[in-house]
Amino acid sequence: MESLLKRTISVNDWLNTRIVGQELLTRRLIMALLLGGHLLVEGAPGLAKTRAVKELARGVQAEFHRIQFTPDLLPSDVTGTEVYRPEAGTFEFKQGPIFHNVLLADEVNRAPAKVQSALLEGMAEHQVTQGRETYRLPDLFLVMATQNPIEQEGTYPLPEAQLDRFLMHVRIGYPPPLQELEILQIARDEVLQKDTPPPVVLHQDEIFEARRQISELHMASAMEKYIVALVVHTRTELSGVEYGGSPRATISLDQGARASAWLDGRDYVSPEDVQSVLHDVLRHRIILSYESEAQGRTPDAAIDETLNAVPVP
Numbered sequence: 001m002e003s004l005l006k007r008t009i010s011v012n013d014w015l016n017t018r019i020v021g022q023e024l025l026t027r028r029l030i031m032a033l034l035l036g037g038h039l040l041v042e043g044a045p046g047l048a049k050t051r052a053v054k055e056l057a058r059g060v061q062a063e064f065h066r067i068q069f070t071p072d073l074l075p076s077d078v079t080g081t082e083v084y085r086p087e088a089g090t091f092e093f094k095q096g097p098i099f100h101n102v103l104l105a106d107e108v109n110r111a112p113a114k115v116q117s118a119l120l121e122g123m124a125e126h127q128v129t130q131g132r133e134t135y136r137l138p139d140l141f142l143v144m145a146t147q148n149p150i151e152q153e154g155t156y157p158l159p160e161a162q163l164d165r166f167l168m169h170v171r172i173g174y175p176p177p178l179q180e181l182e183i184l185q186i187a188r189d190e191v192l193q194k195d196t197p198p199p200v201v202l203h204q205d206e207i208f209e210a211r212r213q214i215s216e217l218h219m220a221s222a223m224e225k226y227i228v229a230l231v232v233h234t235r236t237e238l239s240g241v242e243y244g245g246s247p248r249a250t251i252s253l254d255q256g257a258r259a260s261a262w263l264d265g266r267d268y269v270s271p272e273d274v275q276s277v278l279h280d281v282l283r284h285r286i287i288l289s290y291e292s293e294a295q296g297r298t299p300d301a302a303i304d305e306t307l308n309a310v311p312v313p
Contacts, residue, residue, distance in 0.1 A: 004206055004209060004210055004213070005262070005263075005265060007200050007202060007206065008030065008034070008202065008210060008263070009263070010199055010200040011030070011059040011060065011198060011200055011201075011202055012026060012027065012030050012263075014059060014196075014198050014199055014200070015029070015030075015052070015055055015056060015059060017196065018051070018055045018186070018196065019048045019051055019052045019055060020175060020179045020180075020182045020183050020186065021174075021175020021176065021179035021180065021182075021183070022047065022048055022052060022172055022175065024170065024172065025041065025048075025049070025052050025170060025172050026052060026056075027263070028168055028170045028280065029052060029053065029056050029144065030056075030263070031167075031168075031256065031259040031260070031263070031277075032142055032144075032167055032168065033056065033060065033142055033207060034207065034210050034211055034214060034259050034262075035167060035211065035214065035255045035256070035259055036141075036142075036211060037142075037166070037167025037168070037252070037255070038123050038142060038143040038144070038145070038165065038166050038167055039142075039143070039144045039145070039166060039167065039168055039169075039170060040108075040145050040146075040147065040158075040163070040166040040168070040169045040170070040284060041144060041145070041146050041147070041169075041170045041171075041172065042146070042147045042148075042149055042169065042170070042171045042172070043146075043148075043149070043171065043172040043173065044148070044149065044173075044174070045148060047172050047173075047174065047175075049144075049146045049172070050066065050104060050106065050146075052144075053102060053104050053144045054066070054104070056102060057101070057102040058197075058198055058201075059198045059200070059201060059202065060101075060102075060140075060201065060202040060203075060204070060207065061201060061202065061203045061204050062100075062101035062102045062140060062142075062204070063100045063101045063102070063138075064100060064101070064102045064103075064104070065097040065100040065102075065103055065104070066097075066103075066104040066106060067097050067103065067104065067105055067106065068106050068107070069105060069106060069107050069108050069109075069110045069111035069115065070110055070111065071110060071111065071112060073111045073112075073115045074114075074115065075114050075115050075117070075118035076096065077096065077097075077115070078096050078097065078098050078115060078118050078119055078122075079096045079098055079118050079122070079128045079130065080093060080094050080095045080096030080098070080099070080128065080130065080135075081093075081094055081096070081130075082094070082130060082131070093130055093133065093135065095135070096128075098118075098119070098122045098128060098137065099128075099135075099137060099138065100138070101138050101140045101141060101142065101204075102142050102144075103141075103142070103143045103144070104144055104145075104146070105119060105143055105144070105145040105146070106146050107146060107147065107148055108145035108146065108147065108158065109147050109157060109158055113159070116158060116159070116162055117162075119143070119145075119162075120161070120162045120165060122137055122141070122143070123143055123162075123165045123166075124165050126141060139204070139208070140204045140207060140208075145166070160243070160287060163284045163285065164246055164248055164249075164284075164285055166284060167252050167255070167256070167281070168252070168256065168277070168280040168281055168283075169280060169283040169284035170280050171283070210262070213262065214255075214258045214259050214262045215258070217258045217261055217262055217267060217268065217269060218267055218268040218269070219254070219257075219258065219268075219269050220268070220269070220313075222313035223257075223269050223270075223271070223274065223313065224254070225313070226271060226274060226310070226312070226313050227250060227253050227254055227257070227274055228250055229310045229311075230253065230274070230278065230306055230307070230310050231244070231245040231247075231249050231250045231253065231282070232244075233306045233309060233310050234249075234282060234285075234286055234302065234303070234306055237306075237309065238286075238302050238305060238306065239292075240288055240289050240291065240292030240295075240297060240302075241286055241287070241288055241289065241292070241302055242287045242288065242289050243285075243286070243287040244285070244286055245281075245282050245285045245286065246285060248285075249281060249282060249285045252281045253274060253277065253278065253281045253282075256273075256277035256280070256281050257269045257273040257274040257276075257277060258273075259277075260273040260276050260277055261273045271312045271313060275307065278303060278306075278307060279300055279303050282299070282303050282306075283299050283300060283303065284299075286299040286302055286303065288302070
């Protein structure tokens with residue numbers, strides 16, 4: 001039987017044949033799945049964000065659902081609602097789309113604050129509260145939320161508390177021309193109904209076993225101090241930054257580095273593993289001052305300053 005790592009890599013490789021030119025996105029999706037975290041993905045329309053998470057659900061033993069977030073969306077459209085049963089004289093809770101394993105929150109910043117808060121409880125607490133009752137979400141639960149950077153009219157910016165719940169904030173761009181030719185071929189094959197099934201389907205118990213292996217990966221004390229120093233630097237040493245990374249950022253950076261090392265087939269974490277996920281982990285957790293934003297400074301630039309300032313062990 002194939003090792004768990006080889007099976008996971010097979011799913012990742014298959015995803016890259018289905019979503020061409022977005023290797024960073026597919027790797028981050030696999031990492032979020034293995035870590036039990038959630039992704040915020042930002043990119044222009046037509047970059048296969050929806051397709052990526054939908055194909056991921058095909059490659060694992062998971063149920064997929066998509067919610068199109070709009071200004072008139074209600075919290076019950078996400079979590080579910082109570083339905084009155086006249087024959088029994090009681091109310092019965094009907095589960096909403098959040099009770100699926102893999103959930104796509106498309107254009108999440110178009111929904112009002114109440115809807116975003118309903119999603120936040122599920123992401124943070126792994127549960128939904130309806131009246132006096134609390135309902136557990138599936139053990140395997142992944143939210144991929146998308147934002148469109150082009151159209152900002154009619155949007156509700158995500159609050160900092162909700163942004164901090166995302167494991168990573170991934171920004172994606174257009175594929176190179178040669179890879180766009182491959183995309184044309186894939187689209188033509190789909191019209192001709194030449195779909196490519198996944199060669200391997202990861203079962204949920206395999207995903208939970210991978211999480212255990214990742215959590216037990218060796219992390220030297222010097223690497224732990226390096227991770228803490230990077231996050232603390234964003235809070236105390238950067239000018240023009242109102243808020244830096246929270247302790248949750250430290251935990252996410254530790255998890256991301258471990259997952260990166262595991263996917264590369266190593267049993268220890270290196271500084272390169274930490275650096276490879278640093279921007280995606282901290283990007284949405286650094287709040288710049290108004291003056292700093294007016295000068296054109298970005299969170300990525302602040303992270304670069306931190307990366308250059310903190311000594312590598």
